[in-house]
Amino acid sequence: MRMIRNLFPHPESSIRTKIMTEPIGFTGTGDPGTxxxxxxxxxxxxxFAAGLSLLFPGLGQVYNGETGKGVLxxxxxxxxxxxxxxPGIAVWLFGIYDAWATARRMNAGTVPFREARLVTVVxxxxxWAAGMLAFLTLLAFAAIAALTVAV
Numbered sequence: 001m002r003m004i005r006n007l008f009p010h011p012e013s014s015i016r017t018k019i020m021t022e023p024i025g026f027t028g029t030g031d032p033g034t035x036x037x038x039x040x041x042x043x044x045x046x047x048f049a050a051g052l053s054l055l056f057p058g059l060g061q062v063y064n065g066e067t068g069k070g071v072l073x074x075x076x077x078x079x080x081x082x083x084x085x086x087p088g089i090a091v092w093l094f095g096i097y098d099a100w101a102t103a104r105r106m107n108a109g110t111v112p113f114r115e116a117r118l119v120t121v122v123x124x125x126x127x128w129a130a131g132m133l134a135f136l137t138l139l140a141f142a143a144i145a146a147l148t149v150a151v
Contacts, residue, residue, distance in 0.1 A: 042113070042115070043107050044063070044064060044102075044103035044104075044106045044107055044113075045103065046099075046100045046101075046103040046104045046107070047100070048063070048103075049063050049064055049099040049100055049102070049103040050096050050097075050099050050100035050103075052099065053073070053092075053095045053096045053098075053099040053100075054096050056125070056128055057073055057074050057077040057078075057091075057092050057095050057128075058070035058071060058072075058073040058074035058077070058095060058124065058128065059121070059124060059125070059128070060095065060096065060098075060099025060100070060103075061073055061095065061098065061099055061102070062116060062120060062121055062124045063099070063103075063116050063121070064099060064102045064103055064106065064114065064116065065113075065114025065115055065116050066102065066114065067120050067124065069098070070124060071124070071127065073091060073092075073094070073095035073098070074124075074127070074128060074131055075131070076088075076091040076095075077091045077092045077095065078131050078132075078134075078135050080092075081135065082135065082138065082139075
């Protein structure tokens, strides 16, 4: 049974300061970074999250439950690669680091744990495939245009 915490206790309450200093939304002892006494929902594997982001830009964020950030990383990588090579690689490397760091912070309890749903991962992979198809199509058109320059 889940107990509801009284955020506005009686002024004479001896636990007032403890209640008011606990972060809302986290479970645990109230100290950031501790998970003592909490039921462990699951652990994120930081290396797996970084590996997913290395193979498929943005998928590490989706694995961490941050779908919006994953889509932004994907489109940032594709846009950066279309403009110039360096911005695309920079966004890709940021996505790898962010997926790793977020998984570590979720395991430490400093950010809320988020579950990744299979439907979200599948939909992201569909968006990823469509984005890569569009990117390769634009790249092919650019190559054709560069080779067919009138003399």
